[in-house]
Amino acid sequence: MTTQTTTPETAETPTTGPATGLVALPPHLGRALATAGGALAAVSTFLAWTWTGAFPGNLTVYGYPGGLQVLVLIGGALTTLLGLSTYGVKGLRWLTPAGGDAALKLAALATFATTWYTILAISFQLGGLVNLEPGGYIAALVTLAALLGALALPFQRPEPDPVDPDDTGWEQYKHRLAHGWQTLRATFSAGAPRPVRTLPSYAEILIIVGILALCLTVFTYGIGTEYDELFVGFLITAGFCFAALNKAGLIAQATQITARHQNITICGAFLAAALFPFTQTDDQYATIGVYILIFATVALGLNIVVGLAGLLDLGYVAFLGVGAYAASLVSGSPTSPFDVHLPFWAAVLVGAAASLVFGVLIGAPTLRLRGDYLAIVTLGFGEIFRITANNLDGTSGPDLTNGSNGISSIPDLHILGFDLGARHDIAGFSIGRFANYFFLMLIITAVVVLVFRRSGDSRIGRAWVAVREDETAAQAMGINGFRVKLVAFAVGAALAGLAGTVQAHVTYVVTPEQYLFAGTTPPNSAFLLAAVVLGGMGTIGGPLLGAALLFLIPNKLQFLGDFQLLAFGLALVLLMRFRPEGLIPNRRRRLEFHEEAEAPAVLGKTGA
Template sequence: MNLSIFSAEQQERLQRPGRVIALVGALLIVASAWLPWAYGAGVLDNVTYLFGPSPLQFAFLALGALLAVFAVVGGLGGLKPPLSRVGWFRAAKTTATTALLFIVLCVVAIAMTLGGLLNVHYGAWVALVGAIVAWVGTRMLPPGREATLERVNSPSWVQILAIVLVMGVTLFAAAYVLSLHDSGAFIVTIVLVFGVVLVLRQLGLANWFRAAAHHNRKVLILSAFLVAFAFPFTQDGSDANMSIATQVLIFAGTALGLNIVVGLAGLLDLGYIAFLGAGAFTAAVLSKSAFATFLPGFKPPFLVVVLISGTIAAILGLIIGSPTLRVSGDYLAIVTLAFGEIFRLGMLNLDGSDGPDITHGSNGIPNIPDLNFFGFDLGDSHNILGVDIGRFSNYYWLMLLVIGLIILVFSNLNNSRIGRGWVAIREDEKAAEAMGVNTFGLKLLAFAGGAFLAGIAGTVKAHMDISVTPDQYIFLESAFLLAAVVLGGMGTVLGVLVGATILKLLPEKLRIINEARLLVFGLLLVVMMRFRPEGLIASDRRTLEFHEDDEELAREIEQDLDLYHLAPTDAKEDRA
């Protein structure tokens, strides 16, 4: 229901019945969580108990409780700051929508897994009715005041406490999501997470946290890395989960390298996976594997191999970049796609018959030994603080260090004169060249720098995978890397990390739909490009580029740019 067609008096008249209907729906949602939702235990996280809610049912209950709070508090008058700066009705509408989508997906998962709607128990139908009633009630509520919590002055200890709390919740959520083996439960949980983020944004807490993180940047970075390093301790020695987590980090590190080429310089590269393969094959050839027969007398330490692999990948970037960067747009995409295929076929032909015996063709180089740092063998399990840490956890920690290095390089380049030159090229290459920017040199540097970072990630991947074969580096992998950059948000660090995590986790957790996984990816990208083309976590510049005609958004971003300079009147109002 669009209330904008009604007058202010009519909207006010609809508010009371809307709040009542929303409250009734919220109560039904809370009550339904204590009822059985399915006749079989093999779906979601066992939602078959009466008066024994599962974790997902508790989450649904929490949505109902929050909806009731938002509907009640939003209708109270005379609220003082900071409560008056919260978008109560906006959050209520988002919460109701999240609850409705949540229970619909649960019903679909139960029906698909157990074989029909007859297996949906009465509790799920009560939950569905409650969600629909709540959604209808919130549609009758007026928009309410837009949240401005970012303008509230907060003590430093409150901001630091919030950062620590958010990092702790993130650690718990990541551990829980990775432990889910049911595809339906995974999808529902992801929807819940996104819904909660949107609710926090409508409340104004997301912008407040953004401002707090800006003021306490060192605390945020330290907390993030501490949480990331603590993650293996939550997995109880599970090699399966840590293998997925490590692959996510390798994928994310490679995507960050591609982010330099695509996100900063605006160059479309469809063969980027070749640079990851170059680093992996170089590491395999220089390893102590019995099958690494090329250069048998040259087996340098791992740190030297990292530099060699990165350098070789960068040289390949220069080789492909020098002649091809004179073209642009679709032609550049075609050339880079061809380069990716040339690399794969080249590795296949280095088998001793069509060329020198370096990679053993399609057999690749197997039995690559695990890394050993000062007696710490990454291939062995270790007991640390009473927790068994397996092989993949060791490589996970190593990749965290590599990710930290890549983020450091990316951030410094982005904030440097070189980064500004890349952005100028992306915006308008002709104008940048007219202003004296060395466009060809900077584009070449973007290709070489991105390739170097991918080569480093490939070095770790070779040792973790134990073997390297040409079929691992196909065009589809390049497409997924590019999708991670676009989906997360081009030119940002956090956005690319989120995009890479989503695209790497989905294939692992959606095995129930097998070949239809690619269809799901395609639909996700279509929806994203329609409703949020700038990406999940986009920079203000990219957001404005895709929404030039949105004056309200422009004003919002202008306010965001002024987040960290409170006006005296605002400060006085908040203290009042």
């Protein structure tokens, strides 16, 4: 038996098919051009890019990058480091465990795209290229040179399948289009990862701390972008830099390290999230933070139904509404028909219990269906809930929900004498109303994560996975498929109702229009399902990250107006095309979508 090893050179240049770059330059010259271009792009951010402060971000200062220049500085620095790593510079080899050429291409593309977006935005807003200072022209030229150098690096050009001469013109066009997609993916493909030495436990824990600090910094920067151009540039830089780090193999290494210390990672993540309100000077962005946590908690509950049990629920947002309505009716609202004001813990139990009961009542007659039929029934339940809440206004039905006016003037929560609606001073920091609710939702999210982990690792969790993979085979092995699915439906509904109780107090009002199947803003059933699928089904971090992105991006893209959904939908299509397993997939889904890429790592030995 002999062991097959992979060197950096063979990782970047597969052994079959023509390995060439898109630009006719020698690879060593292209690598040098990309590295030097990234370094010069970083230097150019210390120059003035425009003469007037009319463009936001103040790009007129020499020696101090501002606004979009900071993003170009990050992209240029990453391009330079990856380029030096491909040269084998001592101390930087750890940056590219899976090979550096593919990562270098994406980093150069990130720097180029952010720079040219900034140049075009300046020209469009200020009235032409005449408004650029020499620093802007230098940045545009050096990033273009860096991109051309990166595209000169070799990649494995896929051999096209033979075209059937009897095919119609449309079929031949689809064939060429499919080959174009394969070529595009091969351009930025990475080779097999090189073996990495295992670090001591304390070093891995320090790495986890650094990862969490980086995540908190990126999230805080993204949520605090003050103008539209900066947020679009942030999306460009963050997206391509994440792809570059993924191709370099750093994301896979970080995943392995966090998996070995899962408890520490989860506790550290909640501690980092708890620090978020202290990074804000006012309550403006804490508002977005608390809504993200509500959306993420509901998405994690849906992940039990969809990700673990494999049940396609298109009306899940109705359980959020049931919990919100139940809590608002017993929380002392003057518009509630019940003269009841229960404490918070009792309102939480009422909201969760009401959603659980509705989950059982809806699931009992419908969970014997499978696939598309179950999806249609759950979609109908979501619409029935909204219409029923509209009709319980005292005219079309009993006076219970005030119809389209909803339950309003819901009072703020008081927990152990602590008024969540008032501003408090903690350790010299002023914590506002939404920051208070942010901490409360963080505790509830921790409870939901605990329930998800414990149920997923339990006997019932393994039964959910078995039913998801093949219900007929699971029943043949003695698993009661109907009972298992009903438990998943009930648990997911209860968790959604738990988040709904807090949502009712945060928004002050609960109306039927908040719980649609689809809309321009979350939470709704379509966005919740997208958060689970795009984030990564069956994982904890996937729905949390997916929910954060799906709430933050539409909130920041409101300046696009009617084109908001078009841009958002295009981004989702591209994400699903290039990462269909989700942003944080489990190993099963990664193997399902990238089995050919995992094969060299799994089959590392061959017969002599």
